[in-house]
Amino acid sequence: MSIALIWFRCDLRLADNPVLHHAMQAHECVIPVYLHAPHEEASWKPGAASRWWLHHSLAALDAELRQRGLRLILRQGDSLTVLRELLRETGATAVYWNRRYEPAVIARDRTIKAALRTEGFVAESAQAALLIEPWTLLKADETPYQVFTPFWKACLRKLPPAAPLPVPKLTGPEQWPDSLPLDALQLLPRIPWDAGLAMAWRPGEAGAQAQLESFCATALTSYAQGRDWPGREGVSRLSPHLHFGEISPRQIWAAVTDATGGDPLSSKGAETYLREIGWREFAHYVLYHWPHTPEQPLQERFAAYPWRKEYAELLHAWQQGRTGYPIVDAGMRQLWQTGWMHNRVRMLVASFLVKNCRIPWQEGARWFWDTLVDADLASNTLGWQWTAGCGVDAAPYFRVFNPFVQGEKFDPDGAYIRRWIPELATLPTTVIHQPWNCASKLDYPAPILDFAASRAEALAGWERIKGG
Numbered sequence: 318m319s320i321a322l323i324w325f326r327c328d329l330r331l332a333d334n335p336v337l338h339h340a341m342q343a344h345e346c347v348i349p350v351y352l353h354a355p356h357e358e359a360s361w362k363p364g365a366a367s368r369w370w371l372h373h374s375l376a377a378l379d380a381e382l383r384q385r386g387l388r389l390i391l392r393q394g395d396s397l398t399v400l401r402e403l404l405r406e407t408g409a410t411a412v413y414w415n416r417r418y419e420p421a422v423i424a425r426d427r428t429i430k431a432a433l434r435t436e437g438f439v440a441e442s443a444q445a446a447l448l449i450e451p452w453t454l455l456k457a458d459e460t461p462y463q464v465f466t467p468f469w470k471a472c473l474r475k476l477p478p479a480a481p482l483p484v485p486k487l488t489g490p491e492q493w494p495d496s497l498p499l500d501a502l503q504l505l506p507r508i509p510w511d512a513g514l515a516m517a518w519r520p521g522e523a524g525a526q527a528q529l530e531s532f533c534a535t536a537l538t539s540y541a542q543g544r545d546w547p548g549r550e551g552v553s554r555l556s557p558h559l560h561f562g563e564i565s566p567r568q569i570w571a572a573v574t575d576a577t578g579g580d581p582l583s584s585k586g587a588e589t590y591l592r593e594i595g596w597r598e599f600a601h602y603v604l605y606h607w608p609h610t611p612e613q614p615l616q617e618r619f620a621a622y623p624w625r626k627e628y629a630e631l632l633h634a635w636q637q638g639r640t641g642y643p644i645v646d647a648g649m650r651q652l653w654q655t656g657w658m659h660n661r662v663r664m665l666v667a668s669f670l671v672k673n674c675r676i677p678w679q680e681g682a683r684w685f686w687d688t689l690v691d692a693d694l695a696s697n698t699l700g701w702q703w704t705a706g707c708g709v710d711a712a713p714y715f716r717v718f719n720p721f722v723q724g725e726k727f728d729p730d731g732a733y734i735r736r737w738i739p740e741l742a743t744l745p746t747t748v749i750h751q752p753w754n755c756a757s758k759l760d761y762p763a764p765i766l767d768f769a770a771s772r773a774e775a776l777a778g779w780e781r782i783k784g785g
């Protein structure tokens with residue numbers, strides 16, 4: 318009997334999963350495996366919130382497979398060693414996986430592919446996480462795009478994508494290899510702080526599909542405006558599902574096309590939404606072409622920026638949501654409690670950390686990495702470098718968001734602030750954005766720094782590196 322291993326990674330779904338089709342076309346049966354090898358992700362091992370998600374997503378995938386008479390085999394260790402063991406134990410002759418784009422993972426996968434092929438096995442990878450492979454798109458001068466709009470225009474010339482694939486008929490082996498129990502991977506926190514995550518999310522393919530359907534039915538049409546209001550349900554909240562590959566961008570494209578009667582780019586809401594999916598493509602493209610950017614600014618002169626030297630206290634206040642800037646604190650508390658933050662607020666808290674506190678953007682990126690359920694090396698790096706003004710197509714460095722003004726603009730009735738800062742919940746809207754103007758005594762800090770003075774310091778720092 319010809320057997321293939323399906324190596325699941327960030328593609329934890331059965332529908333629109335190309336390698337399931339490739340493997341079932343060439344072999345009689347498949348063995349789905351997940352190899353836990355965080356040490357192979359260099360300094361970007363999954364953070365605590367991501368591990369929580371991964372645990373539940375693996376459980377969901379195993380349940381889906383069991384409904385079809387299969388199961389998910391869990392192992393841990395060095396991936397190549399474990400794959401060799403599994404090939405030997407099962408008599409499988411092939412390994413199939415869908416591609417990832419983090420620099421350390423690309424290097425590891427290349428080594429594994431070459432080694433397995435040399436040993437006479439079939440080792441094949443496929444495209445499942447992105448609409449466009451990063452190496453297939455270059456400017457006329459053969460260099461990579463650094464500006465989003467021309468990049469997205471070039472993508473659109475290659476789109477729409479092909480229709481998503483159905484779940485193929487899957488056949489498992491007569492005899493299954495041993496699997497570790499899921500708990501052996503120790504993905505869940507030892508101190509149970511995860512109740513908020515469990516209330517906010519339903520990891521797994523079925524949860525992703527339900528979320529997509531609900532978004533298309535209720536918020537897609539008004540997305541162009543709705544995405545600006547953190548206090549309302551205007552965005553899709555699909556980012557963790559996309560990161561773990563419980564849903565594919567191709568499935569999203571198809572659902573949005575259906576919801577708009579076949580022409581998504583002519584509907585303002587759908588066009589704006591697909592453009593955001595385009596930003597996700599761009600983030601992966603940038604990471605692929607500039608693999609040093611998770612650690613280093615793309616614009617080299619920013620490496621010399623005069624960051625604050627002593628910042629432990631400011632950083633702690635920011636992480637705890639106790640800066641005295643209500644919209645910033647609301648965002649940081651939403652992040653801590655649910656593992657997610659609205660995009661507009663991500664931009665505000667990041668700008669506040671980098672520009673007002675003058676704390677290196679890498680510190681913020683690390684905190685996000687540990688606390689976000691959607692922590693994604695490509696999108697997180699792009700988001701932080703964009704906000705700091707040191708990346709591709711970045712926000713101008715000298716534009717410093719004023720959190721009070723932004724709060725009044727995007728959370729005018731204070732619903733978002735009230736939701737996440739209980740100390741301010743009963744304040745009238747007139748003072749909710751500047752609560753120290755309120756007569757009653759509050760258990761809420763005064764601003765930890767002066768906005769105008771900190772802005773001036775940030776700009777002075779930028780003047781020093783401008784010419785560099």
Ligand SMILES: Cc1cc2nc3c(=O)[nH]c(=O)nc-3n(C[C@H](O)[C@H](O)[C@H](O)COP(=O)(O)OP(=O)(O)OC[C@H]3O[C@@H](n4cnc5c(N)ncnc54)[C@H](O)[C@@H]3O)c2cc1C
Nearest residue numbers: 552553554555556593594596597660691692693696697700
């Ligand atoms: C400082 C900072 C850090 C960020 N870190 C991450 C991260 O680690 N992981 C992550 O997935 N996103 C990150 N983002 C991008 C964005 O904030 C989230 O993707 C978005 O808020 C997720 O919510 P949603 O699914 O409701 O988005 P929607 O508005 O519904 O958008 C749909 C999808 O488009 C993609 N998308 C939207 N905006 C962006 C963007 N700016 N960049 C890349 N992709 C985007 C996401 O996959 C998202 O799920 C970051 C942004 C900033 C400013």
